[in-house]
Amino acid sequence: MFKKYPExxxxxxxxxxxxxxxxxxxxCNETLPIFIMGCGRSGTxxxxxxxxxxxxxxxxxxxxxxxxxxxMLDFNKIPNxxxxxxxxxLVMKPILNSFDALYLLKTYxxxxxxxxxxxxxxxxxxxxxxxxxxxxxxxxxxxxxxxxNNWLSNGIPRETLEIISSLDIANLxxxxxxxxVWWSVNRTVILNRLFxxxxxxxxxxxxxxxxxxxxxxxVFDFVGLKYKKKTIKYIHAASIGKGAHIELHxxxxxxxxxxxxxxxx
Numbered sequence: 001m002f003k004k005y006p007e008x009x010x011x012x013x014x015x016x017x018x019x020x021x022x023x024x025x026x027x028c029n030e031t032l033p034i035f036i037m038g039c040g041r042s043g044t045x046x047x048x049x050x051x052x053x054x055x056x057x058x059x060x061x062x063x064x065x066x067x068x069x070x071x072m073l074d075f076n077k078i079p080n081x082x083x084x085x086x087x088x089x090l091v092m093k094p095i096l097n098s099f100d101a102l103y104l105l106k107t108y109x110x111x112x113x114x115x116x117x118x119x120x121x122x123x124x125x126x127x128x129x130x131x132x133x134x135x136x137x138x139x140x141x142x143x144x145x146x147x148x149n150n151w152l153s154n155g156i157p158r159e160t161l162e163i164i165s166s167l168d169i170a171n172l173x174x175x176x177x178x179x180x181v182w183w184s185v186n187r188t189v190i191l192n193r194l195f196x197x198x199x200x201x202x203x204x205x206x207x208x209x210x211x212x213x214x215x216x217x218x219v220f221d222f223v224g225l226k227y228k229k230k231t232i233k234y235i236h237a238a239s240i241g242k243g244a245h246i247e248l249h250x251x252x253x254x255x256x257x258x259x260x261x262x263x264x265x
Contacts, residue, residue, distance in 0.1 A: 025086040026086065027085060027086055028086055028087060031082050031085040031088060031089065032088060032090065032110060032112070032224065033078075033082055033090050033092065033108050033112070034051075034090065034092065034112050034114060035091075035092050035093075035104055035114070036048055036092070036094075036095070036113075036114045037093075037095065037097070037101050037113055037115050038095070038098055038115045038185065039118070039123060039181065039182050039186055040095055040096075040123075040127065040135070041126040041130060042116040042117060042118035043118055043209075044093055044116045045093075046208075046235065047093075047116060047203070047208075047219075048061060048091060049234065050216070050231050050234075050235075053231065054231065056087060056088065056089060056225055057087055057089045058086065058089070058090050058091070059091045059092075060090070060091070060092045060093070062093050062095050066084075067081050067092055068094065071151075072096055072097060072151060073094045073097045073100070078092075078108075089223060089224070091223075096151035096155075098155075098185050099155030099156065099157070099185070101113050101188060101189075101192065101194055102192040105199060105200065110199075112199040112222065112223070113197075113199065113200045113201070114203055114223075115194070115203065116203050117186055117205065117263055117264065118206065119205070119206060119240075119243065119260075120182045120183070120243075120256040120260065121246045121248075122205075122239065122240065122241065122242050122244075123178075123179075123182050124178045124179050124182065124243050124246055124248075125242045125246060126239065126242065127178050127181075128174070128175065128178060135177075135178050135181055136175070136178045137174075137177075138150050138153065139152060139164075139177040139180050140174075140177045142156070143161070143164055143165055143169055144169060152184070156184050157188075157191060160184050163255075164180055164184070167249075167251045167252070168249065168251055171249065172249055173248075173249070175247075176248050176249045179252050179253075179256055180252060180255070182256065183252075183255050183256050183259055186259060186263060189202065189263060190259070190262060201219070201222045202263065203215065203219060204264055206240055208235065209236060209237040209239075210240070212235040213232055216231055216232060
């Protein structure tokens with residue numbers, strides 16, 4: 001537990017340092033927008049924390065008022081955030097807007113998307129530990145009762161919802177509902193053919209934490225920055241396999257397995 005505190009202190013220190021560094025700077029003439037997306041509890045925070053510590057990058061979290069309101073993107077604010085950026089690279093983490101990845105790529109023609117994906121059972125275990133049944137409740141209420149006013153109900157495609165509704169929904173557990181959130185969000189990559197964009201890059205969480213240097217070299221190359229080895233300091237693989245014990249409904253398991261086989265080569 002105590003290992004978290006040095007990381008938080010370091011992250012906050014870097015933010016203050018960058019504020020001082022940027023004070024006298026003028027806005028950058030041309031800033032590259034990077035969006036970190038994917039399903040929650042898949043390493044998106046770990047990824048943006050790496051950029052928080054890089055003096056070449058301005059990093060904004062999903063709750064930053066410069067780009068968001070109530071943890072959701074305010075699309076009217078993004079152009080101003082890009083124009084006002086004093087860094088050549090602006091990294092944003094609109095995790096609850098992952099269904100909007102295609103829109104962002106098409107709207108901001110030079111933007112790039114880093115999509116984080118994690119083993120679905122490990123994501124389920126992490127989500128249940130962090131949020132208990134809140135996330136599963138979003139999906140369950142939407143499918144069983146057709147109600148909800150949240151990031152999931154407002155973003156999930158109708159086709160995805162129809163497939164879920166055709167399952168044996170009466171016998172799904174909270175773990176199954178969370179796994180279906182994982183499936184729904186990551187299915188966006190296939191449904192919107194995001195792989196066809198050269199400005200899209202999928203990052204496997206397990207690969208990143210087990211082989212951080214190689215993965216981050218690829219990430220920084222994609223972003224257009226020189227990789228610095230010190231960025232791997234706070235990456236750890238302790239969370240791999242935390243969901244190995246989880247048992248899912250066969251239909252849910254099949255959906256997640258099939259999508260995994262397509263996305264994670």
